[in-house]
Amino acid sequence: MRTSQFLLSTLKEAPAEAEVISHKLMIRAGLIKRLAGGIYTWMPLGLRVLRKVEAIIRDEMNRAGAQELLMPAVIPAELWQETGRWEKYGPELLRIKDRHHRDFVIGPTHEEVITDVVRREIKSYRQLPIHLYQIQTKFRDEIRPRFGVMRGREFLMKDGYSFHTSFADLEREYGNMYDTYHRIFQRLGLKFRAVAADTGSIGGTGSHEFHVLADSGEDAIAFCPDSDYAANVELAEALAPTTPRVAPDAPLAKEPTPDKTQCGDVAQFLGTDVTQLVKSIAVVAAEGGFTLLLLRGDHELNEIKAEKVIGEFRFAKDDEIVTALGCKPGYIGPVDIDAGIRVIADRSVAAMGDFVCGANQAGYHFTHVNFGRDLPEPAQVADIRNVIAGDPCPDGKGPLELCRGVEVGHIFQLRTRYSQAMNCKFLDENGKEQVMEMGCYGIGVSRIVGAAIEQNFDDRGIIFPAAIAPFQIAIVPMGYHKNPVVKEAADKLLVELESLGLDVLLDDRNERPGSMFADMELIGIPHRLVIGERTLKEGQLEYKGRRDEAATLIPAGDVQTFIREKLCAA
Numbered sequence: 001m002r003t004s005q006f007l008l009s010t011l012k013e014a015p016a017e018a019e020v021i022s023h024k025l026m027i028r029a030g031l032i033k034r035l036a037g038g039i040y041t042w043m044p045l046g047l048r049v050l051r052k053v054e055a056i057i058r059d060e061m062n063r064a065g066a067q068e069l070l071m072p073a074v075i076p077a078e079l080w081q082e083t084g085r086w087e088k089y090g091p092e093l094l095r096i097k098d099r100h101h102r103d104f105v106i107g108p109t110h111e112e113v114i115t116d117v118v119r120r121e122i123k124s125y126r127q128l129p130i131h132l133y134q135i136q137t138k139f140r141d142e143i144r145p146r147f148g149v150m151r152g153r154e155f156l157m158k159d160g161y162s163f164h165t166s167f168a169d170l171e172r173e174y175g176n177m178y179d180t181y182h183r184i185f186q187r188l189g190l191k192f193r194a195v196a197a198d199t200g201s202i203g204g205t206g207s208h209e210f211h212v213l214a215d216s217g218e219d220a221i222a223f224c225p226d227s228d229y230a231a232n233v234e235l236a237e238a239l240a241p242t243t244p245r246v247a248p249d250a251p252l253a254k255e256p257t258p259d260k261t262q263c264g265d266v267a268q269f270l271g272t273d274v275t276q277l278v279k280s281i282a283v284v285a286a287e288g289g290f291t292l293l294l295l296r297g298d299h300e301l302n303e304i305k306a307e308k309v310i311g312e313f314r315f316a317k318d319d320e321i322v323t324a325l326g327c328k329p330g331y332i333g334p335v336d337i338d339a340g341i342r343v344i345a346d347r348s349v350a351a352m353g354d355f356v357c358g359a360n361q362a363g364y365h366f367t368h369v370n371f372g373r374d375l376p377e378p379a380q381v382a383d384i385r386n387v388i389a390g391d392p393c394p395d396g397k398g399p400l401e402l403c404r405g406v407e408v409g410h411i412f413q414l415r416t417r418y419s420q421a422m423n424c425k426f427l428d429e430n431g432k433e434q435v436m437e438m439g440c441y442g443i444g445v446s447r448i449v450g451a452a453i454e455q456n457f458d459d460r461g462i463i464f465p466a467a468i469a470p471f472q473i474a475i476v477p478m479g480y481h482k483n484p485v486v487k488e489a490a491d492k493l494l495v496e497l498e499s500l501g502l503d504v505l506l507d508d509r510n511e512r513p514g515s516m517f518a519d520m521e522l523i524g525i526p527h528r529l530v531i532g533e534r535t536l537k538e539g540q541l542e543y544k545g546r547r548d549e550a551a552t553l554i555p556a557g558d559v560q561t562f563i564r565e566k567l568c569a570a
């Protein structure tokens with residue numbers, strides 16, 4: 001390929017709205033163009049990368065025994081009503097009507113459609129197991145599309161679904177996918193980690209996420225350097241403290257804390273540590289009504305864990321708080337409250353004594369608060385917080401550390417969540433009807449391109465992992481339009497390398513060398529060959545790897561072998 005025939009659209013400046021490096025570089029390198037919030041055109045250069053990612057995924061999925069199909073993006077609402085997700089999915093689900101006023105959705109995921117396919121096609125245990133997957137465009141009306149293609153509204157996903165006669169067979173396939181995903185992300189050249197995950201609204205049990213490790217990642221991952229424990233913070237268990245509660249050392253006191261509504265400010269004002277504070281979070285549960293959740297001052301509520309304890313809930317509104325506690329948020333607490341208000345303490349809080357909490361009076365906090373003396377023992381003690389660095393690992397090994405990741409894949413054991421609701425059954429060996437066990441396996445294909453750049457860049461631009469680079473080699477001739485010898489050598493080299501099956505980009509634009517180098521570096525081509533009149537006379541070419549400090553001279557005659565070796569080493 002020649003740049004003169006290829007739509008390169010690099011930019012000097014990144015758009016102001018781009019927050020993370022991958023988004024900035026993808027726009028500057030001209031891989032994508034924004035059409036609307038979270039909706040992008042993949043330009044020819046970007047599409048080459050996307051297709052390479054796709055090809056690796058497809059190859060490994062096929063090798064693992066899955067079969068590719070392609071389902072529609074537009075799905076009749078009836079299927080979503082059958083599983084109850086028409087009501088449950090919320091505003092992320094783009095709902096549309098056709099000319100006959102019939103409801104449809106633009107598929108954000110395809111459990112319903114695939115289950116409909118399988119219940120129609122598969123009748124007998126003899127046809128199972130089966131694993132069907134697609135690589136297809138999804139739409140989710142994300143509340144905050146950002147980070148370019150990493151959290152888009154329209155994006156490309158690989159979604160696979162497997163169907164089984166037994167849970168044991170589902171577990172086998174789950175293991176097969178766990179291994180397959182490792183192979184995929186290894187081949188893509190990414191630094192990643194499989195982590196235990198929450199199953200979220202999709203339901204079922206057993207789930208792992210695959211995260212590309214990057215500081216800009218939206219997910220927090222807890223892991224133990226001394227063992228193989230790794231879990232999304234959403235899931236990671238915070239163990240109960242093993243140290244006994246401290247005994248009260250003074251009577252309950254009410255202290256003025258004017259204008260101090262944040263735990264850190266209150267602690268500083270009272271000359272104590274934030275770990276001595278208890279904060280109360282007022283929520284309204286669908287069952288159980290107004291509830292106070294107690295957390296240590298420096299801890300954060302984990303909404304997923306809390307939902308497992310109290311069921312669906314929302315945060316209480318200010319007027320509900322005033323009605324229940326007679327006080328505005330900022331100074332609320334669990335002491336002397338209506339006996340009808342449910343109080344749930346995090347495990348860490350249950351182990352605290354002599355703590356500080358809001359006094360349910362604006363501008364005041366209680367100090368030296370003790371359960372059993374100043375207020376009843378909490379009705380329930382549960383793990384409702386996020387783990388923090390230094391917490392003990394749930395497997396009993398070392399202290400936990402935290403890192404950030406971009407979720408690029410997710411595997412679930414769905415069990416019978418969808419097959420039951422949609423009557424997806426088979427006849428077993430005894431002619432008895434049984435519900436199929438189901439697994440689902442997603443990969444964010446377009447998100448991977450952003451995530452790969454988050455891990456591979458420098459101040460000159462993208463450094464694509466060799467497996468997904470848009471071109472493997474750039475040929476940059478010095479004076480292509482002035483010097484026939486250089487032109488001839490460059491044209492010949494292009495043909496030679498392309499005939500080896502390599503993706504080569506010859507920069508035949510009539511530009512300054514500096515700006516050609518800058519473009520080839522910005523777009524992340526891993527290998528560069530420079531052809532100049534002087535070196536050519538000496539029978540040499542100049543080679544530079546994208547990560548190399550300096551260029552080296554290589555004999556022009558050896559270029560094929562040299563490049564082959566470089567590509568194999570990558």
Ligand code: ATP
Pocket residue numbers: 109140142149150151152153155156157407408409410442443444445446447
């Ligand atoms: P997230 O928590 O990031 O929103 P999810 O749990 O909603 O992801 P899944 O429903 O498991 O995601 O979708 C499968 C994969 O699709 C994810 O692992 C992720 O890589 C990708 N994905 C999900 N939402 C988006 C999005 N808005 N833009 C790009 N890729 C996405």
Ligand code: MG
Pocket residue numbers: none
């Ligand atoms: Mg999501």
